[in-house]
Amino acid sequence: MPMLPRSVQRIVGERNVVSHHGDNQVRIRGALSEFLEPDILKMYVGRIDDIVRRHLDENWSSCRTTVTVLPLMKRLTFDILCALLFGLETGTVRDALSDELERMFDGMLAIPVNLPFTAFRRSLGAGRRCRQLLHRITRENKAKLGASPNDDLISQLLSMTDDHGEQLLTNEEIVDSSVGTLIAGHDTTSTLMTFMVRQLANDPATLSSMVQEHEEIAKNKADGEALAWEDLSKMKLTWRVAQETLRIVPPVFGSFRVAIEDIKFDGYCIPKGWQVLWAASLTQMDPSIFHEPAKFDPSRFESQSSARPPCSFVAFGSGRRICPGIEFAKVETLVTMHYLVRQFRWKLCCKENTFIRTPLPVPLQGLPIELEHKPSLSPFKCDQTL
Numbered sequence: 001m002p003m004l005p006r007s008v009q010r011i012v013g014e015r016n017v018v019s020h021h022g023d024n025q026v027r028i029r030g031a032l033s034e035f036l037e038p039d040i041l042k043m044y045v046g047r048i049d050d051i052v053r054r055h056l057d058e059n060w061s062s063c064r065t066t067v068t069v070l071p072l073m074k075r076l077t078f079d080i081l082c083a084l085l086f087g088l089e090t091g092t093v094r095d096a097l098s099d100e101l102e103r104m105f106d107g108m109l110a111i112p113v114n115l116p117f118t119a120f121r122r123s124l125g126a127g128r129r130c131r132q133l134l135h136r137i138t139r140e141n142k143a144k145l146g147a148s149p150n151d152d153l154i155s156q157l158l159s160m161t162d163d164h165g166e167q168l169l170t171n172e173e174i175v176d177s178s179v180g181t182l183i184a185g186h187d188t189t190s191t192l193m194t195f196m197v198r199q200l201a202n203d204p205a206t207l208s209s210m211v212q213e214h215e216e217i218a219k220n221k222a223d224g225e226a227l228a229w230e231d232l233s234k235m236k237l238t239w240r241v242a243q244e245t246l247r248i249v250p251p252v253f254g255s256f257r258v259a260i261e262d263i264k265f266d267g268y269c270i271p272k273g274w275q276v277l278w279a280a281s282l283t284q285m286d287p288s289i290f291h292e293p294a295k296f297d298p299s300r301f302e303s304q305s306s307a308r309p310p311c312s313f314v315a316f317g318s319g320r321r322i323c324p325g326i327e328f329a330k331v332e333t334l335v336t337m338h339y340l341v342r343q344f345r346w347k348l349c350c351k352e353n354t355f356i357r358t359p360l361p362v363p364l365q366g367l368p369i370e371l372e373h374k375p376s377l378s379p380f381k382c383d384q385t386l
């Protein structure tokens with residue numbers, strides 16, 4: 001059974017998929033997964049493509065410039081999630097949600113003392129306001145159901161019914177699960193893409209193979225034509241680079257479980273009620289499973305996952321709690337990398353290649369890079385080269 005710290009549950013809401021277990025977890029997770037499965041996601045590739053291109057045009061495209069990658073990637077994943085989960089592309093509600101989310105994160109892991117001026121209290125307030133905003137969106141979407149074709153997560157969850165024709169999830173469950181999904185999908189994917197940018201700056205051979213993969217795909221597209229689901233299935237090397245990045249720098253370091261009964265493990269007994277921490281690096285950096293684990297080698301993922309012991313690559317977790325957003329994260333990452341590696345060259349501004357965990361990994365200064373448009377694709381005239 002997973003274990004969100006009580007203080008975090010108070011901030012994000014208690015009726016989300018992570019806080020539930022047993023039948024309720026299955027019911028909520030089933031509803032969420034319907035939205036996140038490939039058959040549905042296929043329909044969103046064009047929209048994600050559009051958001052990524054707009055984001056790159058607005059935030060990355062000046063002649064030669066320094067940009068800080070992590071905050072930009074966070075903005076991008078927030079924009080994608082807001083559009084697809086809540087149907088919010090722009091506007092004051094979306095901006096308010098972004099501000100409240102930032103405030104909520106700031107105190108989420110602070111000492112949980114609910115007194116005036118503590119970070120925890122500010123985070124509690126921001127969490128409450130986030131949920132109020134989402135309640136408002138839920139009510140508005142409910143009023144519009146049937147009248148206009150809404151395909152965002154909230155509208156889909158509102159339309160799902162049980163065997164008696166009743167709404168499958170309560171409004172509170174929809175709101176808390178939406179906040180949970182926003183948190184689960186926001187910083188994780190942005191961290192992955194940030195560390196891919198860092199890796200590619202230091203690894204010209206991998207970058208050049210990736211560029212080749214993406215140019216090959218672009219050759220068969222008309223000018224300005226959006227990527228489609230079929231194009232993503234050709235980005236095999238890019239996904240292996242993502243997996244290898246996730247192996248070495250997993251955004252989620254691990255997670256907590258509570259033993260629901262006495263468990264025997266490796267000669268030890270874990271008594272019922274004890275808390276257990278599983279950590280990704282214990283298997284992902286184990287040399288008996290991943291030879292020379294510190295070496296960046298995407299070809300490890302060429303072989304079937306069945307060639308490795310079960311539960312050894314756990315960047316997305318495993319078992320009944322495995323991340324339901326894997327395909328969503330994959331689409332965002334592949335589309336973003338397609339435009340990034342074709343349009344830009346970059347080099348790191350910080351010579352030191354370190355990061356800290358907060359608990360997500362954060363590169364030094366958020367990864368500032370010096371960026372240059374590739375001349376062939378640039379709408380600008382740039383005569384400098386890096």
Ligand code: HEM
Binds near residue numbers: 029314321326
């Ligand atoms: C690179 C990106 C991502 C990584 C590395 C990641 C990682 C993880 C991990 C390790 C877990 C399991 C935690 C545990 O076992 O306690 C998890 C759960 C979850 N993830 Fe992701 N995730 C990513 C992206 C996403 C996205 C894009 C979404 C949604 C749009 C999402 C939604 C969720 C949800 C709802 C859960 C909870 C599932 C449950 O408890 O049944 N994740 N994720």
